[in-house]
Amino acid sequence: MAAHPGARGTARPTTTHQHPATAGRPTVLTGATVVLPTETVSNGQLAIDGTRITDTAPENARFIDATGHYVLPGFVDLHNHGGGGASFTSGSVDDILKGIHTHRLHGTTTLVASTVTGDMDFLARRAGLLSELAEQGEIAGIHFEGPFISPCRKGAHSEELLRDPDPAEVRKLVDAARGRAKMLTLATELPGGLDSVRLLADHGVIAAIGHTDATYEQTVEAIDAGATVATHLFNAMPPLGHRSPGPITALLEDDRITVELINDGTHLHPAALQLAFHHAGARRVAFITDAMDAAGFGDGRYWLGPLEVEVADGVARLVADGTIAGSTLTLDRAFKRAVTVDGLSVEDAVTALSANPARLLGMDDRIGSLEPGKDADLVVLDAEFELKGVMRRGEWVVPPQLG
Numbered sequence: 001m002a003a004h005p006g007a008r009g010t011a012r013p014t015t016t017h018q019h020p021a022t023a024g025r026p027t028v029l030t031g032a033t034v035v036l037p038t039e040t041v042s043n044g045q046l047a048i049d050g051t052r053i054t055d056t057a058p059e060n061a062r063f064i065d066a067t068g069h070y071v072l073p074g075f076v077d078l079h080n081h082g083g084g085g086a087s088f089t090s091g092s093v094d095d096i097l098k099g100i101h102t103h104r105l106h107g108t109t110t111l112v113a114s115t116v117t118g119d120m121d122f123l124a125r126r127a128g129l130l131s132e133l134a135e136q137g138e139i140a141g142i143h144f145e146g147p148f149i150s151p152c153r154k155g156a157h158s159e160e161l162l163r164d165p166d167p168a169e170v171r172k173l174v175d176a177a178r179g180r181a182k183m184l185t186l187a188t189e190l191p192g193g194l195d196s197v198r199l200l201a202d203h204g205v206i207a208a209i210g211h212t213d214a215t216y217e218q219t220v221e222a223i224d225a226g227a228t229v230a231t232h233l234f235n236a237m238p239p240l241g242h243r244s245p246g247p248i249t250a251l252l253e254d255d256r257i258t259v260e261l262i263n264d265g266t267h268l269h270p271a272a273l274q275l276a277f278h279h280a281g282a283r284r285v286a287f288i289t290d291a292m293d294a295a296g297f298g299d300g301r302y303w304l305g306p307l308e309v310e311v312a313d314g315v316a317r318l319v320a321d322g323t324i325a326g327s328t329l330t331l332d333r334a335f336k337r338a339v340t341v342d343g344l345s346v347e348d349a350v351t352a353l354s355a356n357p358a359r360l361l362g363m364d365d366r367i368g369s370l371e372p373g374k375d376a377d378l379v380v381l382d383a384e385f386e387l388k389g390v391m392r393r394g395e396w397v398v399p400p401q402l403g
Contacts, residue, residue, distance in 0.1 A: 026058035031067030074109025074377030106330035117146030141182030149211030156325035188222035201226030
Protein backbone atom coordinates (compact mmCIF):
# COMPACT_ATOMS: atom_id res chain seq x y z
CA MET A 1 0.00 0.00 0.00
CA ALA A 2 1.47 3.33 -1.03
CA ALA A 3 0.70 6.79 0.25
CA HIS A 4 -0.73 9.06 -2.42
CA PRO A 5 1.27 12.23 -3.17
CA GLY A 6 -0.69 15.38 -2.44
CA ALA A 7 -3.23 13.88 -0.03
CA ARG A 8 -4.31 16.41 2.59
CA GLY A 9 -6.51 16.67 5.65
CA THR A 10 -7.21 18.64 8.80
CA ALA A 11 -5.23 17.88 11.92
CA ARG A 12 -7.05 16.56 14.94
CA PRO A 13 -5.95 14.91 18.18
CA THR A 14 -5.82 11.18 18.78
CA THR A 15 -6.15 9.18 21.96
CA THR A 16 -3.78 6.56 23.33
CA HIS A 17 -5.88 4.28 25.53
CA GLN A 18 -4.64 3.42 28.99
CA HIS A 19 -4.23 -0.27 29.77
CA PRO A 20 -7.28 -1.31 31.85
CA ALA A 21 -5.06 -2.69 34.61
CA THR A 22 -3.46 0.72 35.20
CA ALA A 23 -6.16 3.18 34.09
CA GLY A 24 -6.40 6.06 36.54
CA ARG A 25 -3.87 4.59 38.96
CA PRO A 26 -0.26 5.48 39.70
CA THR A 27 2.18 2.76 38.67
CA VAL A 28 5.46 1.50 40.08
CA LEU A 29 7.72 -0.80 38.06
CA THR A 30 9.87 -2.90 40.38
CA GLY A 31 12.77 -5.35 40.10
CA ALA A 32 13.99 -4.03 36.75
CA THR A 33 17.38 -2.85 35.56
CA VAL A 34 16.65 0.87 35.32
CA VAL A 35 18.93 3.03 33.17
CA LEU A 36 19.21 6.43 34.83
CA PRO A 37 21.26 9.43 33.61
CA THR A 38 24.11 8.83 36.06
CA GLU A 39 23.90 5.11 36.76
CA THR A 40 22.21 1.84 35.91
CA VAL A 41 20.36 0.37 38.89
CA SER A 42 19.80 -3.37 39.20
CA ASN A 43 16.66 -4.43 41.04
CA GLY A 44 15.47 -0.83 40.76
CA GLN A 45 12.06 0.74 40.65
CA LEU A 46 10.42 3.54 38.74
CA ALA A 47 7.33 5.37 39.96
CA ILE A 48 4.79 7.09 37.69
CA ASP A 49 1.95 9.34 38.80
CA GLY A 50 -0.25 10.78 36.08
CA THR A 51 1.93 11.82 33.16
CA ARG A 52 5.14 12.23 35.17
CA ILE A 53 7.89 10.23 36.80
CA THR A 54 7.97 10.72 40.57
CA ASP A 55 10.67 10.16 43.17
CA THR A 56 8.49 8.12 45.54
CA ALA A 57 5.77 5.53 45.11
CA PRO A 58 2.38 7.29 45.18
CA GLU A 59 -0.40 6.05 47.43
CA ASN A 60 -2.67 3.41 45.89
CA ALA A 61 -0.05 2.67 43.23
CA ARG A 62 -0.21 -0.55 41.26
CA PHE A 63 3.12 -2.41 41.49
CA ILE A 64 4.28 -4.26 38.41
CA ASP A 65 7.09 -6.80 38.76
CA ALA A 66 9.56 -6.17 35.92
CA THR A 67 12.30 -8.47 37.20
CA GLY A 68 14.60 -9.60 34.39
CA HIS A 69 13.75 -6.61 32.22
CA TYR A 70 15.32 -3.28 31.32
CA VAL A 71 13.48 0.00 31.76
CA LEU A 72 14.83 2.75 29.50
CA PRO A 73 13.73 6.26 28.57
CA GLY A 74 11.48 6.44 25.51
CA PHE A 75 13.31 6.73 22.21
CA VAL A 76 13.54 10.07 20.39
CA ASP A 77 13.75 10.10 16.58
CA LEU A 78 15.10 13.27 14.94
CA HIS A 79 14.67 12.09 11.35
CA ASN A 80 11.63 10.09 10.27
CA HIS A 81 9.63 10.24 7.02
CA GLY A 82 6.82 7.82 7.88
CA GLY A 83 5.76 4.29 8.74
CA GLY A 84 2.84 1.92 8.88
CA GLY A 85 2.27 2.43 5.15
CA ALA A 86 1.95 6.21 5.62
CA SER A 87 4.08 9.17 4.52
CA PHE A 88 4.64 12.34 6.52
CA THR A 89 5.38 14.21 3.29
CA SER A 90 2.31 13.30 1.27
CA GLY A 91 -0.19 11.43 3.44
CA SER A 92 -3.48 12.62 4.86
CA VAL A 93 -3.74 13.51 8.55
CA ASP A 94 -5.06 10.02 9.28
CA ASP A 95 -2.06 8.59 7.43
CA ILE A 96 0.35 10.72 9.45
CA LEU A 97 -1.25 9.72 12.73
CA LYS A 98 -1.04 6.08 11.69
CA GLY A 99 2.67 6.49 10.95
CA ILE A 100 3.27 8.16 14.30
CA HIS A 101 1.44 5.39 16.15
CA THR A 102 3.39 2.72 14.27
CA HIS A 103 6.66 4.13 15.60
CA ARG A 104 5.23 4.51 19.12
CA LEU A 105 4.53 0.78 19.07
CA HIS A 106 8.28 0.34 18.58
CA GLY A 107 9.35 2.58 21.46
CA THR A 108 9.62 5.99 19.77
CA THR A 109 7.73 8.21 22.19
CA THR A 110 8.97 11.46 20.60
CA LEU A 111 9.27 11.94 16.85
CA VAL A 112 10.22 14.74 14.46
CA ALA A 113 8.36 14.43 11.16
CA SER A 114 10.65 14.77 8.14
CA THR A 115 9.66 15.89 4.67
CA VAL A 116 11.48 15.16 1.41
CA THR A 117 12.23 17.44 -1.53
CA GLY A 118 9.15 18.90 -3.19
CA ASP A 119 7.78 22.06 -4.72
CA MET A 120 8.25 24.99 -2.36
CA ASP A 121 4.56 25.86 -2.13
CA PHE A 122 3.68 22.23 -1.45
CA LEU A 123 6.31 22.00 1.30
CA ALA A 124 5.00 25.22 2.86
CA ARG A 125 1.49 23.75 2.94
CA ARG A 126 2.79 20.53 4.49
CA ALA A 127 4.63 22.57 7.08
CA GLY A 128 1.36 24.24 8.04
CA LEU A 129 -0.38 20.89 8.42
CA LEU A 130 2.46 19.29 10.37
CA SER A 131 2.71 22.33 12.65
CA GLU A 132 -0.88 21.67 13.76
CA LEU A 133 0.09 18.16 14.80
CA ALA A 134 3.10 19.59 16.63
CA GLU A 135 0.84 22.02 18.46
CA GLN A 136 -1.33 19.08 19.51
CA GLY A 137 1.72 17.24 20.84
CA GLU A 138 1.59 14.40 18.31
CA ILE A 139 5.04 15.25 16.91
CA ALA A 140 7.95 17.24 18.34
CA GLY A 141 8.37 19.37 15.24
CA ILE A 142 9.31 19.37 11.57
CA HIS A 143 12.53 18.48 9.75
CA PHE A 144 12.95 19.65 6.16
CA GLU A 145 15.27 17.35 4.21
CA GLY A 146 15.64 19.14 0.90
CA PRO A 147 15.13 20.80 -1.49
CA PHE A 148 18.36 22.68 -0.70
CA ILE A 149 20.71 19.78 -1.35
CA SER A 150 23.40 18.87 -3.88
CA PRO A 151 22.37 17.17 -7.13
CA CYS A 152 25.67 15.27 -6.87
CA ARG A 153 24.49 13.65 -3.61
CA LYS A 154 20.73 13.74 -4.02
CA GLY A 155 20.04 10.17 -2.90
CA ALA A 156 16.30 9.50 -3.10
CA HIS A 157 15.34 13.10 -3.88
CA SER A 158 13.90 14.38 -7.15
CA GLU A 159 16.70 16.22 -8.96
CA GLU A 160 14.41 18.50 -10.95
CA LEU A 161 13.01 19.92 -7.70
CA LEU A 162 16.37 20.70 -6.10
CA ARG A 163 17.46 24.31 -5.65
CA ASP A 164 20.19 26.38 -4.07
CA PRO A 165 19.53 27.44 -0.47
CA ASP A 166 18.31 30.98 -1.00
CA PRO A 167 17.88 32.39 2.53
CA ALA A 168 14.55 33.94 1.52
CA GLU A 169 13.18 30.53 0.53
CA VAL A 170 14.63 28.90 3.63
CA ARG A 171 12.85 31.57 5.65
CA LYS A 172 9.61 30.79 3.80
CA LEU A 173 9.67 27.20 5.08
CA VAL A 174 10.62 28.25 8.60
CA ASP A 175 7.78 30.76 8.69
CA ALA A 176 5.29 28.23 7.28
CA ALA A 177 6.12 25.92 10.21
CA ARG A 178 4.88 28.58 12.69
CA GLY A 179 7.65 28.05 15.20
CA ARG A 180 7.62 24.25 14.85
CA ALA A 181 10.58 23.87 12.48
CA LYS A 182 13.24 21.91 14.35
CA MET A 183 15.81 21.12 11.66
CA LEU A 184 16.64 21.74 8.02
CA THR A 185 19.15 19.69 6.04
CA LEU A 186 21.13 21.51 3.37
CA ALA A 187 24.26 21.30 1.26
CA THR A 188 26.07 24.25 2.77
CA GLU A 189 28.60 24.54 -0.10
CA LEU A 190 25.86 25.68 -2.51
CA PRO A 191 25.30 29.40 -3.19
CA GLY A 192 23.47 30.88 -0.21
CA GLY A 193 24.36 27.94 2.00
CA LEU A 194 26.35 29.74 4.68
CA ASP A 195 23.88 32.62 4.89
CA SER A 196 21.08 30.07 5.24
CA VAL A 197 22.94 28.37 8.09
CA ARG A 198 23.23 31.70 9.87
CA LEU A 199 19.53 32.42 9.30
CA LEU A 200 18.55 29.05 10.73
CA ALA A 201 20.77 29.53 13.77
CA ASP A 202 19.26 32.97 14.36
CA HIS A 203 15.76 31.41 14.32
CA GLY A 204 16.63 28.53 16.65
CA VAL A 205 16.40 25.90 13.91
CA ILE A 206 19.07 23.21 13.64
CA ALA A 207 21.15 23.57 10.49
CA ALA A 208 22.11 20.05 9.43
CA ILE A 209 24.83 19.36 6.87
CA GLY A 210 23.75 16.59 4.53
CA HIS A 211 23.28 15.44 0.94
CA THR A 212 26.42 17.46 0.41
CA ASP A 213 29.42 17.44 -1.91
CA ALA A 214 31.38 19.83 0.29
CA THR A 215 35.12 19.73 0.85
CA TYR A 216 36.65 19.51 4.30
CA GLU A 217 37.31 23.25 4.27
CA GLN A 218 33.78 24.12 3.18
CA THR A 219 32.35 21.93 5.93
CA VAL A 220 34.49 23.67 8.55
CA GLU A 221 33.12 27.00 7.30
CA ALA A 222 29.56 25.73 7.70
CA ILE A 223 30.22 24.56 11.25
CA ASP A 224 31.72 27.93 12.12
CA ALA A 225 28.59 29.56 10.64
CA GLY A 226 26.37 27.60 13.03
CA ALA A 227 25.65 24.10 11.68
CA THR A 228 25.34 21.56 14.51
CA VAL A 229 24.16 18.25 12.99
CA ALA A 230 25.41 15.83 10.34
CA THR A 231 22.47 14.30 8.49
CA HIS A 232 22.98 10.50 8.34
CA LEU A 233 26.77 10.66 8.49
CA PHE A 234 28.59 8.75 5.71
CA ASN A 235 25.47 8.52 3.55
CA ALA A 236 24.94 11.02 0.69
CA MET A 237 28.32 12.69 1.08
CA PRO A 238 31.85 12.17 -0.31
CA PRO A 239 33.78 9.29 1.27
CA LEU A 240 36.71 9.96 3.53
CA GLY A 241 39.97 10.26 1.57
CA HIS A 242 43.54 10.57 2.77
CA ARG A 243 44.22 13.62 0.58
CA SER A 244 40.66 14.91 0.45
CA PRO A 245 39.26 14.23 3.93
CA GLY A 246 35.91 15.73 2.96
CA PRO A 247 32.94 16.46 5.20
CA ILE A 248 33.11 13.22 7.20
CA THR A 249 36.39 14.16 8.83
CA ALA A 250 35.28 17.70 9.61
CA LEU A 251 31.99 16.50 11.10
CA LEU A 252 33.59 13.81 13.25
CA GLU A 253 36.35 15.96 14.66
CA ASP A 254 34.30 18.96 15.78
CA ASP A 255 32.71 18.83 19.25
CA ARG A 256 29.94 21.17 18.10
CA ILE A 257 28.49 18.52 15.76
CA THR A 258 26.12 15.69 16.59
CA VAL A 259 26.22 12.96 13.95
CA GLU A 260 23.13 11.03 12.90
CA LEU A 261 23.62 7.33 12.21
CA ILE A 262 21.18 4.87 10.58
CA ASN A 263 21.94 1.61 12.38
CA ASP A 264 20.00 -0.85 10.24
CA GLY A 265 22.86 -2.96 8.88
CA THR A 266 22.23 -1.63 5.35
CA HIS A 267 23.27 2.02 5.48
CA LEU A 268 26.44 1.45 7.51
CA HIS A 269 29.06 -1.24 7.90
CA PRO A 270 29.60 -1.96 11.61
CA ALA A 271 33.17 -0.67 11.29
CA ALA A 272 31.88 2.70 10.09
CA LEU A 273 29.61 2.93 13.11
CA GLN A 274 32.51 2.07 15.40
CA LEU A 275 34.61 4.74 13.70
CA ALA A 276 31.95 7.34 14.41
CA PHE A 277 31.62 6.32 18.06
CA HIS A 278 35.39 6.25 18.51
CA HIS A 279 35.93 9.76 17.14
CA ALA A 280 32.72 11.52 18.16
CA GLY A 281 32.02 9.65 21.40
CA ALA A 282 28.61 8.56 22.61
CA ARG A 283 27.69 12.12 23.59
CA ARG A 284 27.76 13.24 19.94
CA VAL A 285 25.85 10.40 18.25
CA ALA A 286 22.11 10.29 17.56
CA PHE A 287 20.61 7.13 16.13
CA ILE A 288 17.81 7.88 13.68
CA THR A 289 15.54 5.76 11.52
CA ASP A 290 15.29 7.87 8.34
CA ALA A 291 12.21 5.66 8.04
CA MET A 292 9.86 5.74 5.06
CA ASP A 293 6.33 4.39 4.69
CA ALA A 294 7.27 0.70 4.85
CA ALA A 295 8.66 0.87 8.40
CA GLY A 296 6.57 -1.43 10.55
CA PHE A 297 4.47 -2.37 7.52
CA GLY A 298 6.20 -4.64 5.00
CA ASP A 299 7.64 -5.09 1.54
CA GLY A 300 5.96 -3.64 -1.54
CA ARG A 301 5.73 -0.50 -3.68
CA TYR A 302 5.60 2.92 -2.02
CA TRP A 303 6.11 6.61 -2.77
CA LEU A 304 8.83 8.79 -1.27
CA GLY A 305 7.72 12.25 -2.34
CA PRO A 306 7.28 11.98 -6.12
CA LEU A 307 9.61 8.96 -6.47
CA GLU A 308 8.49 5.33 -6.52
CA VAL A 309 10.22 2.95 -4.14
CA GLU A 310 10.43 -0.84 -4.07
CA VAL A 311 10.92 -2.44 -0.66
CA ALA A 312 12.27 -5.99 -0.75
CA ASP A 313 13.54 -7.92 2.28
CA GLY A 314 13.16 -4.76 4.30
CA VAL A 315 15.47 -2.64 2.11
CA ALA A 316 13.99 0.38 0.30
CA ARG A 317 15.37 1.34 -3.13
CA LEU A 318 14.20 3.66 -5.88
CA VAL A 319 12.49 1.78 -8.69
CA ALA A 320 14.24 3.98 -11.27
CA ASP A 321 17.88 3.32 -10.38
CA GLY A 322 18.16 1.21 -7.23
CA THR A 323 19.35 4.03 -4.97
CA ILE A 324 18.71 3.33 -1.28
CA ALA A 325 15.59 5.31 -0.36
CA GLY A 326 15.42 5.79 3.38
CA SER A 327 14.98 2.81 5.65
CA THR A 328 12.36 0.54 7.17
CA LEU A 329 14.06 0.80 10.55
CA THR A 330 12.36 1.23 13.90
CA LEU A 331 14.33 2.41 16.92
CA ASP A 332 13.79 -0.75 18.98
CA ARG A 333 15.65 -2.62 16.24
CA ALA A 334 18.36 0.04 16.16
CA PHE A 335 18.81 -0.34 19.91
CA LYS A 336 19.01 -4.13 19.83
CA ARG A 337 21.52 -4.06 16.99
CA ALA A 338 23.65 -1.50 18.84
CA VAL A 339 24.11 -3.71 21.89
CA THR A 340 24.07 -7.19 20.30
CA VAL A 341 25.91 -6.61 17.01
CA ASP A 342 27.88 -3.40 17.46
CA GLY A 343 28.96 -4.14 21.02
CA LEU A 344 27.82 -0.84 22.52
CA SER A 345 26.93 -0.64 26.16
CA VAL A 346 23.28 -0.28 27.06
CA GLU A 347 24.11 3.13 28.53
CA ASP A 348 25.76 4.40 25.33
CA ALA A 349 22.86 3.14 23.24
CA VAL A 350 20.40 4.97 25.51
CA THR A 351 22.47 8.14 25.17
CA ALA A 352 22.33 7.89 21.37
CA LEU A 353 18.62 7.01 21.17
CA SER A 354 17.17 9.22 23.89
CA ALA A 355 19.37 11.72 25.71
CA ASN A 356 21.25 13.24 22.77
CA PRO A 357 18.27 13.81 20.47
CA ALA A 358 16.25 15.22 23.37
CA ARG A 359 19.06 17.68 24.07
CA LEU A 360 19.29 18.72 20.41
CA LEU A 361 15.57 19.39 20.32
CA GLY A 362 15.81 21.52 23.46
CA MET A 363 13.42 19.14 25.20
CA ASP A 364 15.77 17.48 27.69
CA ASP A 365 13.97 19.19 30.57
CA ARG A 366 10.99 16.91 29.78
CA ILE A 367 12.21 13.83 27.92
CA GLY A 368 15.29 11.77 27.14
CA SER A 369 16.00 10.38 30.61
CA LEU A 370 14.23 8.78 33.54
CA GLU A 371 14.15 11.48 36.22
CA PRO A 372 11.49 12.74 38.65
CA GLY A 373 9.38 15.48 37.10
CA LYS A 374 9.98 14.40 33.50
CA ASP A 375 7.37 12.90 31.20
CA ALA A 376 6.65 9.25 31.92
CA ASP A 377 8.02 8.09 28.55
CA LEU A 378 9.66 4.70 28.83
CA VAL A 379 10.47 1.45 27.08
CA VAL A 380 10.57 -2.01 28.65
CA LEU A 381 12.87 -4.61 27.08
CA ASP A 382 13.51 -8.21 28.07
CA ALA A 383 16.95 -9.74 28.64
CA GLU A 384 17.34 -10.31 24.87
CA PHE A 385 16.47 -6.64 24.21
CA GLU A 386 13.08 -7.44 22.70
CA LEU A 387 10.42 -4.80 23.28
CA LYS A 388 7.89 -5.75 25.96
CA GLY A 389 6.23 -2.46 26.83
CA VAL A 390 5.99 1.20 25.85
CA MET A 391 4.62 4.02 27.98
CA ARG A 392 4.08 7.57 26.70
CA ARG A 393 3.13 10.34 29.08
CA GLY A 394 1.98 7.86 31.67
CA GLU A 395 -0.18 5.73 29.37
CA TRP A 396 0.72 2.31 28.03
CA VAL A 397 0.98 2.36 24.24
CA VAL A 398 2.16 -1.25 24.44
CA PRO A 399 0.89 -2.80 27.69
CA PRO A 400 3.68 -4.59 29.58
CA GLN A 401 4.21 -8.23 28.63
CA LEU A 402 6.37 -9.45 31.48
CA GLY A 403 5.42 -13.11 31.82
